[in-house]
Every structure is written in structure tokens, then in C-alpha cells.
Amino acid sequence: MRNEKAPSIQKSDRETVSSNKIIKTTLLSDLKSLFKSVVLIANVLPVLVGFWLALYFTNTSLMENIDLFLLTMIGSTLVMAGALVFNNWYEVDIDAVMARTRHRPTVTGNISLKSVFTISMVSTVLGFTVLLFTTMEATLYAFIGWFTYVVLYTMWSKRRYTLNTVIGSVSGAVTPLIGWAAIEPAFHIVPIMLFLILFVWQMPHTFAIAMKKYDEYKAAGVAMLPVVYGFEMTKRQMAVYITCLLPLPFFLASLGTTFIVIATVLNVGWIALAISGFFVKDDFKWAQWNFLYSVNYLMVLFIMMIIVTLPVFN
Missing domain, CATH: 1.20.120 (Four Helix Bundle (Hemerythrin (Met), subunit A))
Structure with missing residues (x-):
């Protein structure tokens, strides 16, 4: 299922789009918008639930695994935050056209695109580094979610195919697997x-x-x-x-x-x-x-x- 109409604003126009208008916002509101705070929280909750249920079904104590819990939550949150910030960086041309996203700091220029890209990469690398202290399986699920959202959804399918929704859904669906796999295999x-x-x-x-x-x-x-x-x-x-x-x-x-x-x-x-x-x-x-x-x-x-x-x- 393909959409033959390409976006009217190309990726090369990002710097121009982001510098068109500076809208006064607070640093906190800019950061919340940059990290898509509501979406981020919505994706962190299933990680927590997956971890909690793994403890329940393995009859394991949370307090005995509090360090593992913190590593899982911090690592997965950083990875997801990195992916969401990358999405903001990559889609600044789309965001400039849509009313609900015109005030994002990538569009207004309140945060430079170079800084946004750096934040995305640093957050992603730190997230995976932290998750490596949990289990390889949990880290693998996090990578599947990140790769699906960043590469297959954001960079490849969103502008071209209606199947972008199916592809993007995979990235959100793996989140409870991350939490569960930190305790035991998710099979x-x-x-x-x-x-x-x-x-x-x-x-x-x-x-x-x-x-x-x-x-x-x-x-x-x-x-x-x-x-x-x-x-x-x-x-x-x-x-x-x-x-x-x-x-x-x-x-x-x-x-x-x-x-x-x-x-x-x-x-x-x-x-x-x-x-x-x-x-x-x-x-x-x-x-x-x-x-x-x-x-x-x-x-x-x-x-x-x-x-x-x-x-x-x-």
C-alpha cells in the first residue's frame, strides 16, 4: 500500500524550516515536547508491568531485585527517549506543516537540530549501555524496538506506506518483553x-x-x-x-x-x-x-x- 504523493517539504529544508520563526516557550516545555513526554511515559509503563509480572510469576521479590529494576527502567527509558528525539529531528519538515507540532523546539529553533541529534545519540548509547547490565535478551528487545521505530518506521515507511502503522506498532509492543526478559526469558x-x-x-x-x-x-x-x-x-x-x-x-x-x-x-x-x-x-x-x-x-x-x-x- 503506497502513497505516491511525496511530502511537500523535503528533508534538506530542515534548517530553513526550523529557523523561520522563534516561538517563546520555557525550557521545560521545550524538553517535554522534544522527548514527547506523554508518549515516553506511555511506553515506559508496559516495561514496568512486564518486569512486575515476571517477578510475580517467578515468585521473586522486588526488593531483592531493586538494582535490576532501576537498571531496566532507566536503560529502557533512555533508549526510548533517544528514539523519540531522533523522530523529532528527522521529521522537522513534517512537524512544521502540522498544527499540533509547530511549536516543537526543532521547528521553532529553540534547540538546534545539531543539539537534538546529539541528544538522541547520547541518550540511545547510554540506554543500551545501562541495559547491558541487565540481560542480553532485554537489550535485544530494546534494540528491536529502537531499530523498528527509528529505521523502519521513521526513516523508511512513514512517508511512503500506510503499513507504517503496522511497522511502528512493533516498536511499542516489545516494551513489556524488555521488562520481563530482565528477570527471565520471555518465552x-x-x-x-x-x-x-x-x-x-x-x-x-x-x-x-x-x-x-x-x-x-x-x-x-x-x-x-x-x-x-x-x-x-x-x-x-x-x-x-x-x-x-x-x-x-x-x-x-x-x-x-x-x-x-x-x-x-x-x-x-x-x-x-x-x-x-x-x-x-x-x-x-x-x-x-x-x-x-x-x-x-x-x-x-x-x-x-x-x-x-x-x-x-x-
């Missing part, structure tokens, strides 16, 4: 299911964003599914992916009945919302509801995984 039904849940979840979540920001993605020439194939195709695919989430919690029966019931209720609710999309008149409002539902869905699901495995419930 276990629980981390595998966490990977699948995150992989499938990211599709409708990202499609909802692409529908919300349709005009901006179209102006930037980004090959998102709604831009290339329209809203109806996007709605159908969202419904399919959301339905695929329905059976996955049942493979996590070891987390207990409470978790399965809550996860199933969440899945059924999302399926109902997806089906309603074929009858609504305001596609943008519907996309906004899907976005909000997807964010809360994941947050509730992963927090529940921790709650149901707390000692007080066992």
Missing part, C-alpha cells in the same frame, strides 16, 4: 500476550489519531490510512483490530477472573463504539471518542494487571 504466554495486546491496540489507536488529524497529515503528505484510502476503509480496519482484542485476555487466565471480566467489558465496549462508527455523521467526533477510549483502555488494563497481582489479593 512465556504472559509476555507474549502483552506483546499481542499492545500490537493490536496500537492500530485502532493510531488510526483514530490519523482521522482526527486528517487535514494535517494530508497537508504534510504522510501516508496514513485515512489520507490514502479514506475514512470508511479506516473504520473497517479499526473494527477488525478492536474485535481481535476480544479473545486475548482469556489467554491470561493466570491473572484471575476479575482481570478477565474487566478486560472483556472494556473490549465489548470498544467493539460497540467501533460499530457505531458506521452510523455516525461526525467522523471527527467519533475518532476523538475512539482516541480517548483507547488511551483509557490501555491504562486501565495495565494498572489492573498490577493490582490483581499485588500480595494483598493473593
Whole structure:
């Protein structure tokens, strides 16, 4: 699936774009934007959950592994931060076109592109160095996530193919594997299911964003599914992916009945919302509801995984 329309602003125009306008912002807001703080936190949470569940299923104490926990969290956070900052550096031309990203420091020039690239590389190298003190398997999963996001998604597929969403989903889905593999090998039904849940979840979540920001993605020439194939195709695919989430919690029966019931209720609710999309008149409002539902869905699901495995419930 290819988008033949190339972005109107080429990568060679970055320095010009970033120097067009200086917008007054605080250093803190610039750094939060540069590191995509909300996205970063959303990706760190599954690492934590993966680590926690590995402790639970191996009957291992957190306090006895607190040093390993800190190394895993710090290392993975640095690697992910490096990838996100690289994305900001590489996509400054796209960000300059899109309203929601025009105030990023790479576009405003508040932080030079050379500095942004340096921050990205330093963060990445430090992250992998720290992770090497955990396990090779955890480091490998982190590398898969970094390589997929930086090379296969950001540099190769995002501007060319609607499959960019599928490719990008891999980078987010490996995060719980990093946490789990720091304790023991991730060839276990629980981390595998966490990977699948995150992989499938990211599709409708990202499609909802692409529908919300349709005009901006179209102006930037980004090959998102709604831009290339329209809203109806996007709605159908969202419904399919959301339905695929329905059976996955049942493979996590070891987390207990409470978790399965809550996860199933969440899945059924999302399926109902997806089906309603074929009858609504305001596609943008519907996309906004899907976005909000997807964010809360994941947050509730992963927090529940921790709650149901707390000692007080066992």
C-alpha cells in the first residue's frame, strides 16, 4: 500500500524550516515536547508491568531485585527517549506543516537540530549501555524496538506506506518483553500476550489519531490510512483490530477472573463504539471518542494487571 504523493517539504529544508520563526516557550516545555513526554511515559509503563509480572510469576521479590529494576527502567527509558528525539529531528519538515507540532523546539529553533541529534545519540548509547547490565535478551528487545521505530518506521515507511502503522506498532509492543526478559526469558504466554495486546491496540489507536488529524497529515503528505484510502476503509480496519482484542485476555487466565471480566467489558465496549462508527455523521467526533477510549483502555488494563497481582489479593 503506497502513497505516491511525496511530502511537500523535503528533508534538506530542515534548517530553513526550523529557523523561520522563534516561538517563546520555557525550557521545560521545550524538553517535554522534544522527548514527547506523554508518549515516553506511555511506553515506559508496559516495561514496568512486564518486569512486575515476571517477578510475580517467578515468585521473586522486588526488593531483592531493586538494582535490576532501576537498571531496566532507566536503560529502557533512555533508549526510548533517544528514539523519540531522533523522530523529532528527522521529521522537522513534517512537524512544521502540522498544527499540533509547530511549536516543537526543532521547528521553532529553540534547540538546534545539531543539539537534538546529539541528544538522541547520547541518550540511545547510554540506554543500551545501562541495559547491558541487565540481560542480553532485554537489550535485544530494546534494540528491536529502537531499530523498528527509528529505521523502519521513521526513516523508511512513514512517508511512503500506510503499513507504517503496522511497522511502528512493533516498536511499542516489545516494551513489556524488555521488562520481563530482565528477570527471565520471555518465552512465556504472559509476555507474549502483552506483546499481542499492545500490537493490536496500537492500530485502532493510531488510526483514530490519523482521522482526527486528517487535514494535517494530508497537508504534510504522510501516508496514513485515512489520507490514502479514506475514512470508511479506516473504520473497517479499526473494527477488525478492536474485535481481535476480544479473545486475548482469556489467554491470561493466570491473572484471575476479575482481570478477565474487566478486560472483556472494556473490549465489548470498544467493539460497540467501533460499530457505531458506521452510523455516525461526525467522523471527527467519533475518532476523538475512539482516541480517548483507547488511551483509557490501555491504562486501565495495565494498572489492573498490577493490582490483581499485588500480595494483598493473593
